[in-house]
Amino acid sequence: MKTIKFLVFILVISGTLFSCKKNTTAEESPQEIVENKEFKVDFEKFTLDNGLQVIFHIDRSDPVVAVALTAHVGSAREKEGRTGFAHLFEHLLFLESENLGKGGLDKMSARIGGSGANGSTSQDRTNYYQTVPKDALEKMIWAEADKLGFFINTVTDPVLAKEKQVVKNEKRQSVDNRPYGHVNYVIDKNMYPADHPYSWQVIGSLEDLQNATLQDVKDFYNHWYVPNNVTLTIAGDFDPDQAKTWVHKYFDEIKRGEDIPALEKRPVVLTETKKLQYEDNFARLPQLTMTWPTVPVYHPDSYALEVLSTYLSEGKKAPFNKVLVEDKQLTPEITMFNFGSELAGQYHLIIRGFENTDLNTIDSAISEAFVKFETEGISQDDLDRIKASQETAFYNGLSSVLGKGFQLAQYEIFAGDPGFINQDVKNILAVTIDDVNRVYNQYIKGKHYVATSFVPIGQANLALKDSKLAEVVEEKIVEGAEENFDASIAADYEKTPSSFDRSTEPPYGDTPEVTVPQVWQDQFSSGIEVYGIQNDEVPLVQFSINIRGGLLLEKPDKVGVSNLLAQLMTKGTQNKTTEELENAIESLGAFINISARDESIVINGSTLSRNYNKIMALVEEMILQPRWDLKEFELIKQSVISQIQQEKASPISIASNEYAKLSYGKDHILSHNNLGTETSISAITIEDLKQYYNANIVPNVTKMHVVGDITKAMTKTSLANLNTKWQRKEVKFPALDAPKAPQQSKVYFYDVPDAKQSQLRFGYPALAATDPDYYPVQVMNYRLGGGGFASQLTQQLREGKGYTYGIRSRFSGSTIPGMFTISSGVRSNVTYESADLIKEILNNYGKNYTQEDLDITKSSLIKSNARAFETFNSKLNMLTNMSTFQYPKDYVTQRETIVNNMTVDEIKKLTGTYLDPNKMIYLVVGDAKTQLKKLEQLGFGTPVLLNEENTTVKD
Structure with a gap:
């Protein structure tokens, strides 16, 4: 994706359904109405003469439409020595096309109120997608056709050089600079033969990315990006006849390519078990991963394998939880899943041990857990419970038109028919106990696997015995190693001929009517306030119960109480053990999660509407009758300490925690990580939790x-x-x-030796969400760093320089003043250059702000309101804003007025008040020995080294 581009985007059991409403009769109860609702598949598919597959789905619940273009090409279609190319190409396709011009779809998206053009690449496909107000549908069809048929001439060597740097930064951020980031690389390299297209990673290698040439780009485009290898899906509120006319107009004359034969399935069988170990610079805990080869996606056995993984690993009753978490207390959690791709599949078991845990001990416990399963098996009740959860997941996949469009394309490409959703659901629900036992014996029991032991540096003794050293290429930090380029140079080319003038952007359609959801409110005698929106698109209910408090009500010497309490409240009630409570929730196809935050404890839940009353009875029990289970309490403490230890090695977590300390000051409660510290967690007793519960978990703050x-x-x-x-x-x-902004900027540095990126956090304490200026500064911030690819920070640091994969700025106020923050991960050897450019942008932002900037901001913010209430989550967010900040029911409409009335002079005034780069905190988390000294050039004095006692700084 442009945010996590190589993430495999598979929606396992979502679909394309709509509700056939029926009239309510006097004899039917509300519950019966819910249970009697009917659902059916609804799509239209047709094929253009050039081979383009087109799928329509109508959903008139919101005035929006999602457009997705999916090419049947991913990393599995690459050539050896050009790994990562499909993903690199995905980046390039956003930048420009002949008629969209520089900035491509990103620039247009900012004007039309789109969700932001984005994409993702997997082993087997690449997609490009966006949700827009329905009046922009013709613009989107025009733009997608321009990318498919009128793109390649715009790519130049400088453009390619710049985008290589962006993708390499993405790899550093997502793989090289992250704990356990190289695990999948080691697994796939040893799971598959060298000529297998899954033996390399979707993101590729830094060397292969650097070696990509302009001719490679042209060859790739001409072979794979042809209509007969692409599926276009359009889902939402639109006129299908008109849309069909537009599709023919813009796509028909794009020439068909060579026929592309399907790749044969290539599941593998290992002839030996392979054990590998690696000392990970960013790991603080040992992790064992075992991977067995299995079957491709939609293979009949894939459904039973998914049930098997769920039963073995999830919940108190799971054999692996019983043995490894409860009995032997080797790990806080088990991760297990079956992952099917087009050609083959993998079954993963991931266990991260507690500090200094010998992975051989975990290996022995794994064998014991498998024996437990073989002895006890899976019951029909357990199977039904898992299927109930899958049913809820099915409906959750229907909450957005984009999700529906994704799944239509998924079924078309990998199952050969968008209507496969009907069979997919049947396959899910048809799994039997015999199926689960059979796939266990066929794919897991006694079969060879790949085992990777990733351990902290200096702790190779914790790895599995007889493990070989894994081959991992680590990048060295070298100043000036990257090539220079000027991506602004325009390509010189002869435009691709067309039967009509494609250079004129199509007009808007009829302006969509945006209806703010009808909100109802009530208050109970106990003080509970309730805010609701009725919506019957799917038979689901989602809820969020916010109990004010969280970290705010904790004692500085025992931080972490609210988080421990939140977790313990899910571990049974006075009448139910943890296992019984989990089974009660899951058998209803629901989930309930309780989490602690800085200013609240939140209970989130989702359930089939027919089971809502039963789920709320369980919520009531969890709130009023906690179990106070001492064994569970100790297990949670172990888990939290483990999490705290691992955060110490994650540059992103370090940046977040250190930034809070610098922003609020050591005596402010919000300067603390709400997880606590190893010391505070060790000191907390269950009596501390009871005291917090009795004093603060009350209805009148709920x-x-x-x-x-x-x-x-x-x-x-x-x-x-x-x-x-x-x-x-x-x-x-x-x-x-209230935290105060510094009177003079200061640079702070936290050393993470050999970090491949530097994490930047620049900002200061700013506004509360209730401040009259809070929304106006959001408007002001749009073109700075809040507008994604429309922002100056992104355009200059990513698109102009290739320094970063992503950068943003935001105001994050709540009921109390929050921070203004600029955050990014930049490649290590341009740490100073990135910081200096950010400082320059801040200095000039107000001075150079134009009417065009304001017009783009207004267009985006106003038109995007068509998308503001599409999903359940967006509706819940609206209700939370109303209840927390006392916003009026029409606050969205009021914000439109603010935007419409905003002037350039007002923006300039706001920048003068709220964007002073000389009164900010500048925090850098990176490699001090190569980057610290240069930061003196920012002009804010000698940087303060925050962890000097552990540093490896050299002059």
Whole structure:
């Protein structure tokens, strides 16, 4: 993706369905209405003469449309020595085309209120997608056709050089600079023969990326990016006859390419078990990963393998949880899953041990867990419970038109028919106990596998016995190693001929009517406030219960209490053990999660609407009758300490934690990581949790938000018992000093030796979300760093210089003043250059702000309101804003007025007030020995080394 581009984007069991509404009769109860709703597949497919497959899905629930172009080419179609090329090409296709011009779809997206043009590459396909207001559909069809048929002439050597740097930064950020980032590389290299197209990574190698030539780009485009290898999906609120006319107009004359034969399935069988070990610079805990070869996606056995992985690893009853987590206490959690691709599949088992845990001990426990499964097996109740969760996942996949469009293309390309959704669901629900046992014996039991032991530096003794050293290429940090380029140089070419003038952007269609969802509110006698939106597109209900407090109410010497409490509240009730509670939730096809945040404890849940009342009864039990299980409490403490230890090695986590300390000051409660520290967690007792619970978990600081297929009356009924039994208490919130911005900028450095990137966090304490200027500064920030590819920070640091994979700026206020922050990961050898360029952009932003900047901002922010309420999550976010900040029901409309009335002079005034680069915190997390000294050139004095006692700085 342009955000995580090589992530495989597979929606396992989502579909294309719509509700056939029926009239309510006097004899039907609300619950019966929910259960009697019908759903059906709805799509239209046709093929152009040039081979382009086109799929339409109509969904008129919101005035938006999603357009996705999916090419049946990924890393598996690359040549040896050009690994990562499919993904590199995905980047290039966004930059320009003959008629879109420089900036391509990104520039247009900012004007039309789109979600932001994006894409992703997997082993087997590459897609390009965006959701836009429905009046921009013709523009999107025009733009996608221009990319497919009128792109290649615009690519130049400087453009290719720049985008190589962007992709290499993405690899550094997602792989090289991350704990355990090289695990998949080691697995695939040893799982598959050298000539197997899955033996290399989608992201490729830095060397191969650097070696890519302009001729490679042209050859790749001409072979793979042809209509007969591409699927276009359009989903949302549109006129299909008109859309069909536009598709023919813009795509028909793009020439068909050579016929592309399908690749044969290539599942592998290992002839020996391979054990490999590697000392990871960023790991602080040992991790064992075992991988067995399995079957391609949609293979009949893939469904039972998924059930097997779920049963073995998830929940208290899972054999692996029983043995490794509870009995032997070797790890805080088990990760297990089956992953099918077009040609082959893999079954993964990932276990990250506690500090200094010998992975041989974990290996022995794994064998014991498998024996436990072989002895006890899986029951029908367990199978039904897992299927219920899959049913909820099925409906959750229907919450956006983009998700529906993705899945249509997925089925078309890999199953040969968008209508495969019907069979896919049947296959999921048809899995039997015999199937689960059979696939275990066929693919896992006694079969060879690849085992990787990734351990901290200096702890090779923790690796599996007889492990060989894994081959991993580590990049060296060399100043001036990257080539120079000027990506702004325009290509000189003869335009591709067309039967009509494609250079004129199509007009908008009719302006869509944006309807703000109807919100209902209520308040119970206990003090619980309830905010709801009824929406019956799918038979689901999502809810969020916000209990104010969290870190705000903790003691500085025992930080971490609220997080431990939140986790413990999911570990059973007075009437149910942890296992019984999990089974009760999962058998209803639901999930309930409780988490602690800086200012609240939040209970999130999702359920089939027919099971809503039962789920709320369980929520009530979890709130009012915690179990206070000492064994579970100790297990949670171990897990949290393990998480804290691992964060110490993650540059992104380090940057977040250190930035909070610098922003709020050591005496402010919000300067702490809400996980706590190893010392504070060790000191916390279960009595501390009880004290926090008794004092602070009360109804009069609680706000519930509910969205979905449920009425206000049903919601109120479901809360009646909780309202009666939950007792009000006064909660004393501490008076917090507002953090103050520094009077003079200072540079701070945290040393992570040999870091491949530097994490930047620049900013200062700014505004609360309730401040009158809060939304105006969001408007002001759009062109700086809040508008994605429309922002100056992205255009200059990524698109202009190739310094970073991504950069953004944001104001993050809440009920108390929050931060203004610029955040990015930049390649190590341009740390100073990146910081200096950011400083320059901040200095000039207000001075150079133009009416064109404001017009683009207004267009984007106003038109994007068509997308503002599409998903359940967006509706929940709206309700949360209303309840937390006391925004009015029409606050979205009021914000439109603010945007429309904004002037360039007002923007300039806001920048003068809120964007002073000389009064900010400049935090860098990176390799001090190569980067620290140069930062003195910023003009803010000698940088302060935050972890001087551990540093390896050299003059």
